[in-house]
Structure formats: structure tokens, C-alpha cells
Amino acid sequence: MDTKQRKIILAITLAYTVFILYFMFFGLGRTDTLDRETGHTFLFLPDGFFKLPSLSDLLHPTLMDIVGFGNIVAFIPFGILILLLYRVGFLRFMILFILSILVLETVQALTLLGSFDMNDVIQNASGAAIGFGAYRLGYRTEKIWTNIAATGISVVLLIIGVWGIFEVVDKALTKELGPFVALNELKSSSINSPSGTMRDSFQLGGQNVEPQYNAYSTEDKNMVTYTYTLDKKELYLYLNYGIPDQEDSHGSLRISADGQEYLSTSAEAQSHEIGMTSVYIQGANELTITLEGDVKIWDVGFREMKYDWNW
Incomplete structure (x- = not known):
């Protein structure tokens, strides 16, 4: 990758980061509800984060269905863009990414522009991990368009795989009436x-x-x-x-x-x-x-x- 390409990818990464930060702190009408907030909210225990919307849910999605699915998909690009800029191992990448999300979630709660929600942390980290895996599977040749296509296919396959795993785990951890x-x-x-x-x-x-x-x-x-x-x-x-x-x-x-x-x-x-x-x-x-x-x-x-x- 030459210097020009690296600068373009860096600019894309920064622009996308600004977009995500705007959405996290100002999207979904967060500022409109600021005057109605009475305290900080910290949800340290994950609750139902394995539950993603089913195919039938996506036909008539609720806001929470969209948010749950979006919390994963929106962070997939970071797993790809960061690897295009830096050579980093999976463990180091995930540790740094999770620490960054924990900081952002804390700021959300302290500024009353959201809550610290461990569900979001896990979903965001899952998206980044999918992006990381898709890059490793897709970028294997010198042909850029071949790599992009392979990475896109890998993203879809990994989302389906994670979706299936989440459904299985949710089923295993959810009690039902006999x-x-x-x-x-x-x-x-x-x-x-x-x-x-x-x-x-x-x-x-x-x-x-x-x-x-x-x-x-x-x-x-x-x-x-x-x-x-x-x-x-x-x-x-x-x-x-x-x-x-x-x-x-x-x-x-x-x-x-x-x-x-x-x-x-x-x-x-x-x-x-x-x-x-x-x-x-x-x-x-x-x-x-x-x-x-x-x-x-x-x-x-x-x-x-x-x-x-x-x-």
C-alpha cells in the first residue's frame, strides 16, 4: 500500500469514526431527552445481548430490533479499516477496541447522553471481530477488487454465522414455561x-x-x-x-x-x-x-x- 492509499484509508477511518461518535452521542434524539434525565445509568450485567432479530422480525422490525442489529453491523468497518492501516494481532486489536468502547459508554452515561450498557459493548465488539475475520479471509491476493469482493462475502457469511451462534446461545440461556x-x-x-x-x-x-x-x-x-x-x-x-x-x-x-x-x-x-x-x-x-x-x-x-x- 502506497502513501496516497494509506492517507485515503486514514481519512475514511477518521470520517467514519466521527459519524459513529455523532450517532452514539447525538443520534436517536439523545439531546432532546437530556433535560428529562434524572441520573446516570450503568448496566453492567448483559441482558439478552444474544437475542438478534429473527428473519420474521426484520420484515416488521421494531426500533430495538434495528438498534440491536445495527450495534453489530455499524462496527464491522473498524475491523477492516484498522487492519488496512496497522498490522495488529486479533487479541491486541480486541483488547484496545473493547477498552475504547468501555470509555465511550462511560462518557455516554456521565454526560446523560445515553447509558453504560454492557449489551452494547458486546455487540459492538462482535461487529469489530466480524470485520477483523472478514479482512483476514478476504485480503489474500494482490488484486484489490478481488479482495474487496472476498471480504464482502466473508462479512455476510460471518454475520450469518454469528447470528446463528447467538440464536443457539440465547436459546440455551433462556428459560421457557413448561x-x-x-x-x-x-x-x-x-x-x-x-x-x-x-x-x-x-x-x-x-x-x-x-x-x-x-x-x-x-x-x-x-x-x-x-x-x-x-x-x-x-x-x-x-x-x-x-x-x-x-x-x-x-x-x-x-x-x-x-x-x-x-x-x-x-x-x-x-x-x-x-x-x-x-x-x-x-x-x-x-x-x-x-x-x-x-x-x-x-x-x-x-x-x-x-x-x-x-x-
């Missing part, structure tokens, strides 16, 4: 209380209710407590509740786990309504459901949060 499991399938430690397996139909608010999985009540007692072993599961508990059609009747429902109360509600027969609720419980060992009065709950169950590879 199938519905009836509560009575868990181990119960309740003493002298029904198991919940009785599913006789009843009237509530003039409607005929037929439980599909289970039904719990006080069975003419003043109060009954049901306890089940959760084994530290992370889950969403679902249930229906209400007072069967009776005059002047009432009752209450309490749900707790390991002594922490998650739900406490009361019901009256006069309301003629079926209540439905869900409760998120994480890492508890014992679930306790306490019924008082004439309240009845049915089709009680849960959906456990699990990683895809843990089914």
Missing part, C-alpha cells in the same frame, strides 16, 4: 386434609363449574392447609377460586412459600364471580395453601421455568 402440571401430582405433606383429587361439579354465580384437574375446599371445616414440596422449582402457579352458590357465605385464600406470603385474598358469595390468578415463585421448597370458610379453589397447577436443554 407444560401445565396439576398441583396434586406433587408430593404432599398435608395431614388429615383431602388430596384435591375430588372433581365434583358445583354452581358458582349461576354457572356450572366442572374442574378438570383438581378441586380443594375446607370440606365443611373452618380452615384447611395444604402443603406441597416444590424442590426449589422456579414456576408460575395458576388457580381459580370462588364461593359456590350459598347465602351469606364468605372465605379467604392465602398462598405462601417457605414462610413468604405471595397472595392473600377474600371472596364473597354475593359477588358471583370466578377469580383467576397466577403467582410467580422462585427457589422455594414448600408451598402452603390455606383456605378458610366456604372458598373453593380448582384446577390448581403450575408451569415450571426450565432451560430448553433441561427438559
Whole structure:
């Protein structure tokens, strides 16, 4: 590369750097929201940075889809331009690039023109790494147009590869709701209380209710407590509740786990309504459901949060 070509590439690099800096600090209407900022924002833990927009998302992209994808693509040229100017190894290049992005993210947060977001750091670094790899794969001949074409193809292939890897990692690190499991399938430690397996139909608010999985009540007692072993599961508990059609009747429902109360509600027969609720419980060992009065709950169950590879 002669001196003239080097100066042209340097000018392109500087111009592109100014463009990126403008976008980072003044793009997306950052200055318009400056007076509404109340504090500095530092997000040190990455959250969902592996999630790139899918092909269907790109057909109807949201602003966050565009930003997430742009955070990678916009920094690909740096991996190519820097190598055209300087001979540097991958490790050194990535260390210097990540340090530079960390500084810029910090300045963004301190000036209230953005936030320090570790997601952005990882996405930007991924783009630079793609550019670095594309240059290494593309620039192998003395023919400049052949090199440019090969580098462009390498960029596309590496983006697709990184996209696929990110999708796999996102899938592996994301928990999903499993199938519905009836509560009575868990181990119960309740003493002298029904198991919940009785599913006789009843009237509530003039409607005929037929439980599909289970039904719990006080069975003419003043109060009954049901306890089940959760084994530290992370889950969403679902249930229906209400007072069967009776005059002047009432009752209450309490749900707790390991002594922490998650739900406490009361019901009256006069309301003629079926209540439905869900409760998120994480890492508890014992679930306790306490019924008082004439309240009845049915089709009680849960959906456990699990990683895809843990089914």
C-alpha cells in the first residue's frame, strides 16, 4: 500500500469514526431527552445481548430490533479499516477496541447522553471481530477488487454465522414455561386434609363449574392447609377460586412459600364471580395453601421455568 492509499484509508477511518461518535452521542434524539434525565445509568450485567432479530422480525422490525442489529453491523468497518492501516494481532486489536468502547459508554452515561450498557459493548465488539475475520479471509491476493469482493462475502457469511451462534446461545440461556402440571401430582405433606383429587361439579354465580384437574375446599371445616414440596422449582402457579352458590357465605385464600406470603385474598358469595390468578415463585421448597370458610379453589397447577436443554 502506497502513501496516497494509506492517507485515503486514514481519512475514511477518521470520517467514519466521527459519524459513529455523532450517532452514539447525538443520534436517536439523545439531546432532546437530556433535560428529562434524572441520573446516570450503568448496566453492567448483559441482558439478552444474544437475542438478534429473527428473519420474521426484520420484515416488521421494531426500533430495538434495528438498534440491536445495527450495534453489530455499524462496527464491522473498524475491523477492516484498522487492519488496512496497522498490522495488529486479533487479541491486541480486541483488547484496545473493547477498552475504547468501555470509555465511550462511560462518557455516554456521565454526560446523560445515553447509558453504560454492557449489551452494547458486546455487540459492538462482535461487529469489530466480524470485520477483523472478514479482512483476514478476504485480503489474500494482490488484486484489490478481488479482495474487496472476498471480504464482502466473508462479512455476510460471518454475520450469518454469528447470528446463528447467538440464536443457539440465547436459546440455551433462556428459560421457557413448561407444560401445565396439576398441583396434586406433587408430593404432599398435608395431614388429615383431602388430596384435591375430588372433581365434583358445583354452581358458582349461576354457572356450572366442572374442574378438570383438581378441586380443594375446607370440606365443611373452618380452615384447611395444604402443603406441597416444590424442590426449589422456579414456576408460575395458576388457580381459580370462588364461593359456590350459598347465602351469606364468605372465605379467604392465602398462598405462601417457605414462610413468604405471595397472595392473600377474600371472596364473597354475593359477588358471583370466578377469580383467576397466577403467582410467580422462585427457589422455594414448600408451598402452603390455606383456605378458610366456604372458598373453593380448582384446577390448581403450575408451569415450571426450565432451560430448553433441561427438559
